Amino acid sequence: MPAPRPQQLLLLLAATWSLGLLCLAAPEGGGGSCELSVERGGALYNFSLAAPTPAHRHGVLSEDGFYKVAMNDSVIWFQLCDQMIFNFDPPACLHCEDCGGPLRCGTQCSGLASNNIGGYDVCTTIGRASGSHISLIDDGNPQKGVIVKMFxxxxxxxxxxxxxxxxxxxxxxxxxxxxxxxxxxxxxxSGCARSVSDAGNGWGWLGTSFITILCLLGGYILIGAIYRYYFLGIHSVEVKLVLHKVVGLSFME
Structure with missing residues (x-):
């Protein structure tokens, strides 16, 4: 039996690596700064804070472009998961250079605080959408709501x-x-989760186990076909068919 050439070994490794990446990526889901998916007690809880609803077309985001809360001599402005927009009542205070400058104060951040110091309102950037994190309020009770923290x-x-x-x-x-x-x-x-049973749209342990077994079986067939074709020199129609379908190797003719 001829010794395998380096390119044959590289082909085998590349095919195995590609199949592994495909299997790992299949059950994963993505989400932005306003989205969260957690699995608890056999159910998948999805939060999409910016998704429109019949009563709130911007989800939990303020339609004004910002929330404003005033207490004593301090004011905070913030917008959830986005930069603030001021069409009216913009902040007017000193030291807003890193958040839009004096003419567009607050428009380049998602959270701003104003404190009256010595008779002057001084602004501090307290949050940015790019540095936000979403988590559950109660880890054991997803239906309670979520926390959005901006840095x-x-x-x-x-x-x-x-x-x-x-x-x-x-x-x-x-x-x-x-x-x-x-x-x-x-x-x-919008702080309420949409729960989906793992037996339905969620992956769950059963779906994950099925995908794992399917990947292992596919990897066994693929590696065996490549080994038979390149290392043992068995060029049967069945081996060619497997390699064509799984890897797309059309240059083996």
Whole structure:
């Protein structure tokens, strides 16, 4: 039996690697900064905060382009999972250079705080859409809602979005910890999850097991066909058919 050539070994490795990537990628799902999918208790819970609903065409995002909460001498502006837009009532304060500058203050970030210091309003960037993270409020109860946390270089704002299928209650107060880490709460129908049984649209353990077995079987057939064709020199019609269908090797004629 002739020794396998280096290109034959590379072909075998490439075919195996490609099949492995395909199997690993199949059950994975993507999501943006306003989306979350978690599996709990045999069900898949999907959150899509920016998805339109009959009552809220922008989902949980503010139609005004921002939320505004004022307490004492401080004000926070924020927009969930997006940059803020100000068509009216824009922030007017000092030190907004890293978030749009004095003429477009707040338009290049997703969260901004204004504090009155010595009679002057001073702004601080507290969140950016590019640095946001979404997680469950209660890890054991996905239907309770989610937390959207947005970061800047040193500060943050965490928005607790409690599930309320009947009404949207806007935030009216906030708490502050440290120098510039803020927390606020709102209730909204978009904070409620859509649950899908794993036996249906979700992958679940049964679907994952089936895909794993299918990949192993396909890998066994593919590697065996390549080995028989290149290493043992068996050029039967069945081997050619397998290689044509699985790998697309049309140059073997």
């Amino acid at each position: 800047s270089s040193k500060c943050s704002i965490s928005v607790f979005i409690f599930c309320d299928s009947a009404v949207a209650q806007l935030p009216d107060k906030f708490t502050q910890s440290g120098s510039c880490d803020y927390v606020t709460i709102l209730r909204h129908p």
